[in-house]
Amino acid sequence: MAEQPETQHPGAGAGRLRRVSILGEDGRRGSDPDFDAYLEDVTLEDLKASYRSMLTVRRFDDEVTALQRQGKLALWAPARGQEAAQVGAALAMLPQDQVFPSYREHALAYERGVDLKEMLSVFRGYSGGGWDPTAHNFHLYTFVLAAQIPQAVGYAMGQRLDARLGLGQDPAEGSEPPATIVCFGDGSSTQGEAHESMVFAASYDAPVLFFVQNNQWAISVPFSTQSRLPLAERAAGYGFEGIRVDGNDLLAVRAVTAYALEKIRRGEGPVLIEAETYRLGAHTTADDPTKYRTREEEDGWAAKDPLVRLERHLRAEEVEDAFFEAASEAAQEYGREVRDAVLAMEPPEFAEYFDTVYAEANTLVEQDRAWFQQYEAGFDDAAQEDPR
C-alpha cells in the first residue's frame, strides 16, 4: 500500500463516477471541462486567504493536540489533512446557508466565523456546545454519529417550506435562496439515519448538500468495510446527483461545491459530494493509528498534503516569500492566543445547568435546584459557625 492514487473500491468497475481533480499534487492547475466555470470568480487573493485559513487551523490543531497532551483538554479530534476539503467547500457557501457539522469540521467552523477558542471549551469540559450556533449559521458539533444528518434535512425542508408558505424572513432583493450543508464521514455513512436522511431529502426536494469527507478510516476500520463503492455512487440510488472529488484539492472542492449549491438553490433537490481525503493524524488524542495502518500508507498520503499542494500552487503563481512568512507568523500568533485562551478559561458553576434543561419552568428541575441550593447553603452555615 505504498502508493494510493485514489480510494480503493473493491466493487467498483471501470466507467463508474470519475473523480474530479483540478490541482495536481505538484501544485499545477489542470482543467475540468464540467467544472472550470465554477472557478472563474475565484481570485488569487481568495486562494491566498484560503491558504492562510488552512495554515492557521493546522497550527491551531497542533497547538490543541499539545494542550491535550499536557492535560488541559479531555480530548481532541484533529482535522489535519482535511483542511482543503473544508475550506474549499466553505469558499462556495453563502452567509445565509446553514451548516451542520459532524465533529471534525474545525477549518469549516473557522471559515464560518466561529471562534475556535470557544470550541475548545467543549473539549476542556467547560461547555456542552461551545459557540452560539445561531450566530454563524453553524450548528453545534454532533458526537452521536449521523444524528445531525436528518436534522439538517429537516432544516432544509424548512428553508423550502418558508418559500412555499410565505414564512420566514423576506430574502434581501436579489439574494440567493438559502441552502443547508451537512457534513459527515465515511463511518457515519453506514448509519441508518444517513439512509433515511437521503430518502427524506429526495422526497421533499430539500435544498441540502450532503458533504461527505471520506478520510478512509472510521477510527480503526478501513473504508472498504463501510462500502464496496464510492459513497458518491449511492446518491444515484436515491435519485439525485453524486460527485466524487479529490478532497485534498482546494480548487476542485470549491468548484464542485459551487456547482452543487447552485443546483440546489435552483430547487433541484439534494446533491451528495464525496471528498476523498485522509485523516493524517489520529482519530482523537485517545487513538493509536500505528495499530491499524501502515507507515507506508501514511507517508503516501502525507505526500498529498493539501496545504503543501496549495503552497506549491501559490508559489507557481509567483506569490512571494513574504506572504508565506507573514501567514506563518500569523498562524504562530494564533496558536499562542489559543493556548492563552484555554489556560484562562473559567469553569462554569454547576447551578447554572438547572437553567437550561427545559425552556419553560419545570417543577421537577425546580425541586432538584431547590434541594441543591439547600445542600450548598448548608456548607455556608457550617462555615459561619466554624470560621476555621
Added chain:
Amino acid sequence: MSTHEIENLPIAKALNAAMDDALAADPTVLMMGEDIGTLGGVFRVTQGLKETYGADRVMDTPLGEAGIVGTAIGLAMRGYRPVCEIQFDGFVYPSFNQITSQLAKIHFRSDGRISLPVVIRIPYGGNIGSIEHHSESPEALFAHTAGLRVMTPSNAQDAYSMLREAIASSDPVIFLEPKRRYWLKGEVDRSASTTDTQRAQVVREGQDLTLAAYGALVPVALAAAEAAQEDGRSVEVVDLRSISPLDVATVEASVSRTGRLVVTHEAPTFGGMGGELAAEIGTRCFYRLEAPVIRVGGYHMPYPVAAVEEDYLPNIDRLLEAIDRSLSH
C-alpha cells in the same frame, strides 16, 4: 376555530380538534408522520387535516421514524412547530436515538439558545387485541430522560387541552394517547384554559385510600373505586396526567388525608412510574402512611399475545385486591 360550545366528542376527535385549531392558529405548526395525510392516520386521528391545510403542512412522510423525528428537530430549528405521529408505541424505538440523545438535549447543550417545540404523539397501551409491538407502554423510558416532557390524557377534554398545551410548549413533549380509549366520548370545551395540565387531577374524591392512575387505566380505576364503594370503602382517584414532570404534590395532598396509596399502570411494575411515585410518597408522607404503597402494573415480561393480555393488564379485580391489601394494614 375556537368556540364556546360544549361538544360531545370521542378522544380521537378531541385530538383532531386540537390539531385543527393549532394549525389554524399558527402557520408554523406542522403535522408529520406515516399515513397521517391522505388516510388520516391508521386511527383516523388526523382525518381531514391534509384536505384543510395542504400537503406542505400535513405531511405523509416516508416510512422511517428516525427520519421523522430527526427532520422534525431540524424543522423546529428553522422555526416550525412539528407535531409527529409515531404510528404505534412499539415503533418508536427506531427514533429513540433522535429523541433521547438529540431532541431532549439540544436546548441544554446549546446553553438554552435552541428551543425545540416538537410534539411526538404516540398511541400507546394494550387491550386492543393486536399483534406484538402494538400494545406497549414506554412512558418510563422517556420520563427518565431529562429535557422531555411526557403527558397522557385520559378523557376527551384533557385530550384537547393537553395537546393544545403540548403544541404551544417550547419544550419537546412525548404525548401518549391511550389508544384503547380513542372512542371514549366526553364533553369538550375548546375554549377551556390549558394552563394547569402539568397538575394531576382528583377525578373522584374519597377518604380511605388514594388510587393513582393515568391514561387508559383512569376509567378502570374509577370503576374499581365504584366497586369498592359498594363494600363501603371510599377511594379517591387521582389522574396523574403529566408523567414528567410528575405532580407529586397533588398525590401527597391526597395521601395526607387517606394514608394509603395504590398506583397503577400498564407498563411493567419494575422501573416504572409507580416506583417513582412510591418513593416520593414514601419520603413525603412517611409518618402519615398507614400502609406501604402498592404498585399494580404489568409483569416483568414483554407485552404478551392478545389471547392472554387480560391476565397481564391491571384490571378492576387486581385493583380491588390491592385496595384490600392496603386496607388490611
